Amino acid sequence: MRILVIEDDAGIAANLYDYLEHTGYEVDLASNGLAGLQLALSQPWDAILLDLSLPGMDGLALCRKLREEARRDTPVLMLTAKDTLDDKLSGFTHGADDYLVKPFSLKEVGARLGALIKRYKGQVAQGILCCADVRLDLATLTVMRAGRQLKLPPKCLQLLRILMQSPARVFSRVELETQVWGEALGDSDTLRAHVYTLRRALTAPGETNLIETVHGLGYRFVAGRADAE
Structure with missing residues (x-):
């Protein structure tokens, strides 16, 4: 999944970048x-982390343009040092989906981002993942x-859920092993054996x-015909 971080504080931006990239x-x-x-409008994003106080154009104006002029509904988590109720209400009024006051915990950023993305993709409301002709x-x-x-x-089942939640994304072996087994992974063949079992269960004769x-990277769920080809 792709996250855009708009933040003028180099230290905060670097911490967010490192943490989110490490998270996957x-x-x-x-x-x-x-x-x-410009970046927000030029590419698709799963979520945007947006600082309120920015040079050139502040976060409120940016969020309003994103919503009212560009008609984009990408989830926006606003980051700011302002913590009054009026400040928060202003952020929501201009189109933010959530609001986090500095200083913040990186783990909380990750948790709020995950919740926003799930709601945006409809996974909280419906509780169903549908990719290709598979329904979980x-x-x-x-x-x-x-x-x-x-x-x-x-x-x-855990492997399938992880892969289907981000179809077409390549998950490294380490990511999958950590998310499914944590530190309890037996040996290097454990993941390979489970992927083999999953493939056999999913694929009937004649099916993709x-x-x-x-190769050299990991595994991904083929999201559609174009990926399969």
Whole structure:
């Protein structure tokens, strides 16, 4: 998933960049409002971290242009040192989705970003992931492909959920091992064996293999026909 950070404080920007990249996001930076707006409009983003006080154009004006003029609904988490109720209400009025006061915890930034992105993608409301012809119900852990129900071991279900939540994104082996097993991973073949099991369960004769090995990098869920080709 792709995050745009618009922040003029070099130290804060660097900390956010390092933390989010380590968490698995693809991150880009802008250090002023004009450059930030241009980047926000030129590429698709899963969320934007937006500082309130920016040179060139402040965060409120940028957010208003993003919403009212460009008609973009990308989730915006506003970052600011101003903590009064009026300041927060002003941020929401101009189109921010959430508001975080400096100094903040990087873990809280990550948690709020994750919640915003889930709501934006409809995962909180519906609790269902749909990619290609696979449907995963997050409440019941029911997996369907092309109308048939699949039975998956718990770890394979976790792998499938992670891959489907960011279709087409390449997950490194280390990322997947850490998210599924933490520090309890047995050996280097454990992930490979579970991916093999997941593929066999997902793929009936004549169907496309949806779990692709990206050699030297990791694995990804093939999101559609263009990816499969």
